[in-house]
Amino acid sequence: MGAVDTWLTILLLTAATLVTRCTIFLLGHAVKMPPRVQHALRYAPAAALAAIVAPDLVLVDGGLHLSVMNPKLMAGLGATAFFLATRHLLGTIIAGMALYTLLRISM
Template identity: 50%
Template sequence: MSDLEIWLIIILLTIATVINRSAFWLIGHHINLPRRVQEALRYAPSCALAAIVAPDLFISDNQLVTSLHNPKLIASVAAVVFYFWKKDMLLTILFGMGVFTLVRLYF
């Protein structure tokens, strides 16, 4: 691929991104989403986060890992239990990372 082709692709992708992201800003006030769609969009960030985190927890070396030798899975379960107990996100992150480090060093 030549330098000209690479720069052309970068410029076209930049234009596409700007158009895509500014569309709701430019015409957002003129379009009203149905109430049901607005309620469904409330769950989009948590679904996106789950889609990012879940494969990292359960897949290692392109294989499904659900055994007790998976330090990420053990730490995440411990962090969820800790969160339901303390209801503090910062402490949960610290606790989960501590458990992950200890389990990873143990195995």
């Protein structure tokens, strides 16, 4: 693959990304999503975050590691409990990282 092919690929992928991501903004209010779709889209960021974070908590060296000796999993559970008790996002991040650090040092 030559330099021209590489740049052409980059330009075409950039155009495809811009068209697919900007369409909703360019059309403005001409496109109305059904209420069910709008309601479902409210959960998309949380689902994406869970899909990224959950494997990191339970996988160690490519294998499933569900035990109390997994500091990431224990810190994640502790942070979840903290959030459910307080509903404070910044405090959850701080508590989770502090718990992870303590568990990692002690194990």
